[in-house]
Amino acid sequence: xxxxxxxxxxxxxxxxxxxxxxxxxxxxxxxxxxxxxxxxxxxxxxxxxxxxxxxxxxxxx
Ligand SMILES: [Zn+2]
Numbered sequence: 001x002x003x004x005x006x007x008x009x010x011x012x013x014x015x016x017x018x019x020x021x022x023x024x025x026x027x028x029x030x031x032x033x034x035x036x037x038x039x040x041x042x043x044x045x046x047x048x049x050x051x052x053x054x055x056x057x058x059x060x061x
Contacts, residue, residue, distance in 0.1 A: 006035035021047050 015027045025048050028040045040048075 003036040005037040009034050010037075022051075025051065 009031075013027060013030070015024060019027070021044070024044050028044050029048070031038075032040055
């Protein structure tokens with residue numbers, strides 16, 4: 001198991017502190033596949049779960 005940082009990828013994929021959550025989600029989903037320096041933070045995981053439509057159309061507002 002290597003938790004090495006993919007410095008080249010990070011150089012090409014700078015996530016600004018002002019980036020919208022949609023950009024953060026895309027960034028982190030790609031990041032976990034190419035780099036092992038950090039896991040996806042809980043706030044982003046939660047946003048991903050809320051973003052993806054759930055299967056089963058019976059519960060709705
Ligand atoms: Zn990284």
